[in-house]
Amino acid sequence: MTEGQVHSPLCLKTFALGVGRGETMLARDIALSVSAGHGLMLRGPNGAGKSTLLLTLAGLLSPLEGSIVLEGHDEDFGPAFHHCGHRNAIRPRLTAVETLEFWRGINGNPALPVAEALERVGLRRLARLDAAYLSAGQQRRLALARLLVSARPVWLLDEPTSALDAEGQKLLAGLIEDHLAAGGIAVIASHDAIALDNLAVFTLETGA
């Protein structure tokens, strides 16, 4: 940024966005606006298109119509979006430490050190265990720790509570809360409640 140049505040916006698979439109006319420090819950029945919308926001699927704009993001900072899918994207023969080192290598922008991220999600004692031997909830925690080791301002979380016990759900709420408090944005597709105040809700209506 040059002296005197002012960046607009971070804000994720969609304009008349249509999302779908192939040529099949699942939802259209989506107008979202989520600013720094705010979270949005995506609700809707199975098959309504919540995952499809998250993948489209992440740039992994193309919009069928309309557009997505992330205002106020400095491209020099690197990619803006963390997409955490409902599958954990964990390689079974990498240890928990190696998994996070791998993802940090891929995603760049180092944030929390790997050991601290594992501590934060309650996996410190299991750091040297192959990911294949982690329980389902522990694998989920490891997938969430990926968000902590590389800094990206927008978190797109697909069913993040999946397999988490009550303590894990509290932990997840805390991670999101801290991310929002640091000026981040979160868009979360979930059928579960997440214990966070002031989450806006956007509902996709039509299910499969």
Ligand SMILES: Nc1ncnc2c1ncn2[C@@H]1O[C@H](COP(=O)(O)OP(=O)(O)OP(=O)(O)O)[C@@H](O)[C@H]1O
């Ligand atoms: N690769 C694909 N090819 C074709 N159709 C797909 C593909 N992936 C998903 N779909 C279809 O897109 C529709 C929306 O799926 P999506 O996963 O976005 O829904 P969702 O709202 O996230 O559902 P859930 O609550 O069950 O997770 C579904 O009917 C699904 O079958």
